[in-house]
Amino acid sequence: MAAAPNASARPGDGGSASAEPLLVVDDIYKQFETPEGPVIAVDHISLKVMPGEFLSVIGPSGCGKSTLFNIMGGLLDDYQGRVSVAGETVKGPHASIGMIFQEESTFPWRTVIDNVAFPLEIAGMPKAERHDRALHFIDLVGLNGFERRYPAELSGGMRQRVSMARTLASEPKILLMDEPFAALDEQTRLLLGDKVVQIQQQLQQTTLLITHNLTEAVQLSDRILVMTYRPGKTKRIVEIKLPRPRSSEIVGSDAFGHYVAQIWNDLREEASRGLKDDESRRAERRR
Amino acid sequence: MASRAFFMRQVVPILFGIACLLAVVVAIELLIRLGAINRFIVPYPSEIAGSFKRIIVEEDVPARFLLTTGEALAASLMLTVVGISLGALLHRMHLLRLATETWIAAVASAPLVLMYPLFLVIFGRSALTIIMMGFVSALPPVILKTLEGLSTTRVVLINVGRSFKLTPSQLYWKILFPSALPTIFVGVRLGMIFALINIVGVEFLINFGGLGQLVNELAERYDLPGTYAAICFVILVSVVFFIVTERIERWLRPGT
Ligand SMILES: Nc1ncnc2c1ncn2[C@@H]1O[C@H](COP(=O)(O)OP(=O)(O)OP(=O)(O)O)[C@@H](O)[C@H]1O
Numbered sequence: 001m002a003a004a005p006n007a008s009a010r011p012g013d014g015g016s017a018s019a020e021p022l023l024v025v026d027d028i029y030k031q032f033e034t035p036e037g038p039v040i041a042v043d044h045i046s047l048k049v050m051p052g053e054f055l056s057v058i059g060p061s062g063c064g065k066s067t068l069f070n071i072m073g074g075l076l077d078d079y080q081g082r083v084s085v086a087g088e089t090v091k092g093p094h095a096s097i098g099m100i101f102q103e104e105s106t107f108p109w110r111t112v113i114d115n116v117a118f119p120l121e122i123a124g125m126p127k128a129e130r131h132d133r134a135l136h137f138i139d140l141v142g143l144n145g146f147e148r149r150y151p152a153e154l155s156g157g158m159r160q161r162v163s164m165a166r167t168l169a170s171e172p173k174i175l176l177m178d179e180p181f182a183a184l185d186e187q188t189r190l191l192l193g194d195k196v197v198q199i200q201q202q203l204q205q206t207t208l209l210i211t212h213n214l215t216e217a218v219q220l221s222d223r224i225l226v227m228t229y230r231p232g233k234t235k236r237i238v239e240i241k242l243p244r245p246r247s248s249e250i251v252g253s254d255a256f257g258h259y260v261a262q263i264w265n266d267l268r269e270e271a272s273r274g275l276k277d278d279e280s281r282r283a284e285r286r287r
Numbered sequence: 288m289a290s291r292a293f294f295m296r297q298v299v300p301i302l303f304g305i306a307c308l309l310a311v312v313v314a315i316e317l318l319i320r321l322g323a324i325n326r327f328i329v330p331y332p333s334e335i336a337g338s339f340k341r342i343i344v345e346e347d348v349p350a351r352f353l354l355t356t357g358e359a360l361a362a363s364l365m366l367t368v369v370g371i372s373l374g375a376l377l378h379r380m381h382l383l384r385l386a387t388e389t390w391i392a393a394v395a396s397a398p399l400v401l402m403y404p405l406f407l408v409i410f411g412r413s414a415l416t417i418i419m420m421g422f423v424s425a426l427p428p429v430i431l432k433t434l435e436g437l438s439t440t441r442v443v444l445i446n447v448g449r450s451f452k453l454t455p456s457q458l459y460w461k462i463l464f465p466s467a468l469p470t471i472f473v474g475v476r477l478g479m480i481f482a483l484i485n486i487v488g489v490e491f492l493i494n495f496g497g498l499g500q501l502v503n504e505l506a507e508r509y510d511l512p513g514t515y516a517a518i519c520f521v522i523l524v525s526v527v528f529f530i531v532t533e534r535i536e537r538w539l540r541p542g543t
Pocket residue numbers: 032033034039040041059060061062063064065066067068102
C-alpha cells in the first residue's frame with residue numbers, strides 16, 4: 001500500500017470546535033463477497049460532520065464512495081463500525097437522512113409532480129397541499145412547465161433533477177447526494193450547484209456530496225474527503241477556507257487554484273493506481 | 288398541426304392495418320381463383336364474407352359470441368386474481384419459488400387441454416368445465432411473468448422507497464407492483480390467449496356452448512365458408528380482449 005492516509009488530518013477537525021457533530025461515521029469497514037473473492041469497499045473510514053456543514057467526497061471510480069453513502073443512509077447492513085445521527089445509532093434508513101442516488105431513480109409511472117410529491121404522499125399530506133409544495137421544489141430545480149410530463153419524456157439531466165427535487169421535498173436534515181450533477185452540462189451544473197448551496201444555507205442542511213468534479217467540490221464544500229483507490233480509505237481531509245458566499249469569480253483566484261492543485265495531486269496518484277490495477281487485472285485475465 | 292400529428296399517430300396505423308388485411312384477403316382470393324390453393328379446403332374469402340349474415344341469423348351467433356366472451360372473461364378474471372397472487376406469493380417465499388418455478392414452467396408447455404375428461408367428471412358438461420379448463424391451462428404464464436416483473440424491479444427504486452422509510456406494504460404497492468405491471472400485463476395477455484384457445488377448443492371437443500361448438504357443427508356439415516366465418520368471430524373475441532387489456536394497462540400504469 002503506497003501513500004498512507006494523512007494521519008494528522010483527523011476527521012472532525014474542521015467546523016466549529018464547540019458544537020456536537022450531527023453525523024458520526026465511526027470506523028466503517030465493509031467488504032463484499034464476490035465470485036472472485038472478497039472486495040473491500042470501505043476500509044476503516046471515520047468522519048464527523050458538523051450541523052450545516054457541506055462535505056464533499058472525492059475518489060477514483062470504484063473506491064467505495066457509493067457504498068459509504070449507502071451505509072450512512074442505512075441501506076446496507078452487515079458492515080463493521082457505527083454510524084450515528086445526533087448521538088443515535090443508525091439502524092436502517094433514518095428519517096433525517098435524505099438520499100439522492102447515482103443511478104436514474106425517478107418512478108417512470110408517475111408524472112414529475114407526483115414523483116416530487118412522493119415523500120409528502122407517504123407522509124399523508126393531502127393532495128392539493130403536497131402538489132403545492134412539490135411545485136416549489138420543481139421550480140427550485142428549474143423544471144417548471146414539466147410538472148405533468150412523465151420521466152420517459154425528459155432528458156437524463158432533467159430526470160436527475162426530478163429525483164433531486166423529490167429528496168429535497170422531504171426536507172431532510174442531512175442530505176446525501178451521490179453525483180447528482182453527473183448527467184448535466186457545465187452551465188446547468190454551476191447554476192444548480194449555486195441553488196443547492198442556497199437551499200443548504202437557507203435550511204441549514206448538512207450536506208454530503210460525491211463528485212468527480214474538483215472545481216465543484218472546492219466551490220461548494222467546507223471540507224473535502226479524498227479517498228484512496230481500493231480499498232477505500234481516507235487519503236486526506238482538506239478544509240476549504242475560502243470565504244462564503246463563493247461566487248463563480250472566486251474560481252479564478254490563486255487560493256482556489258491552490259486547493260484544486262493540491263487535491264488533484266492526491267487524486268492523480270490514486271487514479272493512476274486504479275488504472276494500473278485494472279490493466280494488470282485485464283492482462284491476468286488474458287493469460 | 289396538432290390534428291395532423293393525431294392523424295399520423297392514430298389514424299394512419301389503423302388504415303395501414305386494414306389495408307394489409309384487405310391485401311391478404313385479395314391475394315388469397317386470387318390464389319384460389321388461379322388454382323394455387325385448393326378451393327375445397329379454403330373457400331373464397333368473398334364466399335366467407337357472404338356467409339356472415341347467414342350464420343348470424345341462422346346460427347345464433349350473437350348469443351354464442353356472448354357466451355364465449357363471458358367464459359373467456361370469467362377465466363381471465365380468475366386468472367388475473369389467482370395468477371398474480373400466486374406470483375406475488377412465490378416472490379415473497381424464496382424457498383417455495385426455488386421448489387416450484389421449474390415445475391410451473393414445465394406445466395406451461397404441457398397440453399393441459401387433453402385433461403378435459405377429468406374436468407368433465409369434476410364440473411359436469413357445463414360452462415364451468417370450459418371456464419376452469421381455460422383458467423387452469425393459462426395460469427402458468429401469469430404466475431411466471433408476475434414473478435419475473437416483481438423480481439426485476441430495479442434495486443435503486445427499492446432503495447428510494449427504503450430511504451423514505453416506506454412500510455413493507457407501501458413498498459409493495461407504491462414501488463414493486465407498479466414497476467412490475469408492464470411485465471405482469473404481458474403475462475395476463477399471454478394467459479388470455481391461452482385461455483381463449485382452450486375455451487374454444489373444449490367447446491369444440493365437448494360440443495357445448497358458444498363459438499367452438501358452432502365451428503364444430505359447421506365443419507361437420509361441411510359448410511366451409513360458415514366455418515371460416517365463425518372462426519372470424521373467435522378472432523374478434525381475442526381482439527376485444529387485447530384492446531381492453533391495453534386500455535386497462537395504460538390506465539393503471541401511465542408513462543410508458
Ligand atoms: N452489491 C455489491 N456486490 C459486490 N460488490 C460490490 C457491490 N457494490 C459495490 N461493490 C464493489 O465495491 C466497490 C465500491 O463500489 P462503489 O459503488 O461504492 O464505488 P464508487 O466509489 O461509488 O464508484 P463510482 O465513482 O464509479 O460510482 C467496487 O469495487 C464494487 O465492485
